[in-house]
Amino acid sequence: MKLNAPYLILIGEEEDSTYAKTGQGIVQWRPELVAGQLRFSGCQVDMGVPDMTVDEAVSQGVRSLIIGVAPIGGIIPDNWWNVITDAANQGLDIVNGLHLKLKDYPKVVEAASQSDSRLIDIRVPPKNLPVGTGMKRLGRRLLTVGTDCAVGKKYTALALDKSMREAGMNSTFRATGQTGIIIVGAGIPIDAIKADFISGAAEMLSPDNTADHWDVIEGQGTLFHPGYSGVSLGLLHGSQPDAFVVCHDATRKVISGWEHYPLPSIGECIEMHTQLGQRTNPDISCVGISINTSGLPTDKREKYLNNLQMETGLPCIDPLMDGCGIIVDNLNEIFN
Amino acid sequence: MKLNAPYLILIGEEEDSTYAKTGQGIVQWRPELVAGQLRFSGCQVDMGVPDMTVDEAVSQGVRSLIIGVAPIGGIIPDNWWNVITDAANQGLDIVNGLHLKLKDYPKVVEAASQSDSRLIDIRVPPKNLPVGTGMKRLGRRLLTVGTDCAVGKKYTALALDKSMREAGMNSTFRATGQTGIIIVGAGIPIDAIKADFISGAAEMLSPDNTADHWDVIEGQGTLFHPGYSGVSLGLLHGSQPDAFVVCHDATRKVISGWEHYPLPSIGECIEMHTQLGQRTNPDISCVGISINTSGLPTDKREKYLNNLQMETGLPCIDPLMDGCGIIVDNLNEIFN
Secondary structure: OOOOOOEEEEEEOOOOHHHHHHHHHHHHHOHHHEEEEEEOOOOOOOOOOOEOOHHHHHHOOOOEEEEOOOOHHHOOOOOHHHHHHHHHHOOOEEEEOOOOOHHHOHHHHHHHHHHOOOEEEOOOOOOOOOOOOOOOOOOEEEEEEEOOOOOOHHHHHHHHHHHHHHOOOEEEEEOOOHHHHHHHOOOOOHHHOEHHHHHHHHHHHOOOOOOOEEEEEOOOOOOOOOOOHHHHHHHHHHHOOOEEEEEEEOOOOEEOOEEEEEOOOHHHHHHHHHHHHOOOOOOOEEEEEEEEOOOOOHHHHHHHHHHHHHHHOOOEEOHHHHOOHHHHHHHHHHHO | OOOOOOEEEEEEOOOOHHHHHHHHHHHHHOHHHEEEEEEOOOOOOOOOOOEOOHHHHHHOOOOEEEEOOOOHHHOOOOOHHHHHHHHHHOOOEEEEOOOOOHHHOHHHHHHHHHHOOOEEEOOOOOOOOOOOOOOOOOOEEEEEEEOOOOOOHHHHHHHHHHHHHHOOOEEEEEOOOHHHHHHHOOOOOHHHOEHHHHHHHHHHHOOOOOOOEEEEEOOOOOOOOOOOHHHHHHHHHHHOOOEEEEEEEOOOOEEOOEEEEEOOOHHHHHHHHHHHHOOOOOOOEEEEEEEEOOOOOHHHHHHHHHHHHHHHOOOEEOHHHHOOHHHHHHHHHHHO
């Protein structure tokens, strides 16, 4: 899968940055490929890149329109389709990471075929996936897990992989969601896999490797999520992680979008992942905690992390403040 | 979905009755609809109905060939396709509960279109499933769970539903697998659902109901299964069961087909389902244990169940020996 850059990222009238995480992930990790954002009036999200219409994008040489939101259930509002069709008409590739398939929208298909642009559905799982075998594979694996969706599992995995490679380790980021797949150009959209094959897909994503190699696997959802827990458990069992990092948002109290569900504590989250993860890797252990502290007052962030570190005895970071160095150090200490 | 009876059930050369559970379930619960079984030489499974070729079946008025096995991964051996194609040629409907789709096999499609017979794929999930909301629904729910696959979850749910209705209770069996769906003609093939929508599908399967109504939901897989745990957790969270019954095979020591994985103990199974199930229903409780004792010597069966009952304090039955009466009594005691 090779996407044509530069990109225009469609955010629409999204009010909650939580749901613009596809767009924001691309801006964070591939800023050199992003020309602008397309926002409708009322949009509360700003990714800090130039606002641009489809016409402006075309005149500036943009080559792909990427749908940059991931709303619950993955439904695109009707009024967006006009913009998407217009972009396809004007020759932009359309890149879609939602569950829906662009080929099911005849106007878009017609527009793309007339202009010879491409319709790219990221969330199409590989065919003929196996059922998970539970067999031990060579090499080591780290999985980022979380107390909720959208708490930094992808960001933390990308940052860890970067730090590990900078430290001379042999590691590969393994994408399991649309944004990660767009960022690195490979991966398996684990939440689009048929239920019987979730852990089989996870096994395929991090195959046998050399003994010193680390797969750094992007987690999905949370075991505590009333909607997505099955994805998280299948991914945990199939990944057979030797190590996991818990991701959490310091100010979040309830499951985002499921406000009648309280967030689990970090302690519960460590305990549950250890208990369930031991089924396919008896040696699983938590090696660090990654916190999004951006909602805390600036002068409280360090104290929050220090307190958490004292409570848990684990390295606690905000990857945007501190990088992942102390978690990588811990990993090296435990596994060498 | 209305199937045309009588049925011929294709078992092929299956050596392990565990994998012939679709055929056996139909024979057990709809014997009046089954004309015979089609077995190849070397077949170790006998469902106790007449052996029959396709030609014999046609001459005896059989109207459907049902694929009666559920092998790991759902792959049909190549040599079976000749028989299936022959049956379609001769006008039998073909009923398939595996993940594969009959329409993907051109010879079968051609044979069926020439004879005007139907190709029926049971394991096609409904379209536009929602993500699970985790919202409490009215009415009560019982889920059968297990220490492994193929330990009697479907049988127990069907037997419980029957006992409950005989006791004057208001209950409905909810099928989640191909055999259950073929038996009752309705249900959702939960293991064929895209991972993000497992618990949403489970919520749809047991919708709001009257306060006195019980949904008796067929469990799938087990939380302890290295291949299928994601299905089991999504189904548990979406079903929000008030009550669950643990199903177990008295002689099984390892996960069937995954012999490097020991079976969990019944105690671990109760504990894990209670702990995880509380997330969407804080009042969940185990109300009984259903054991397949057929592998034990006849004179040991009662003692096994008595010992288990003393250990756990729960009603323990073999539904084929004792029926489900004492579990239904316990249910009435707890929930009235």
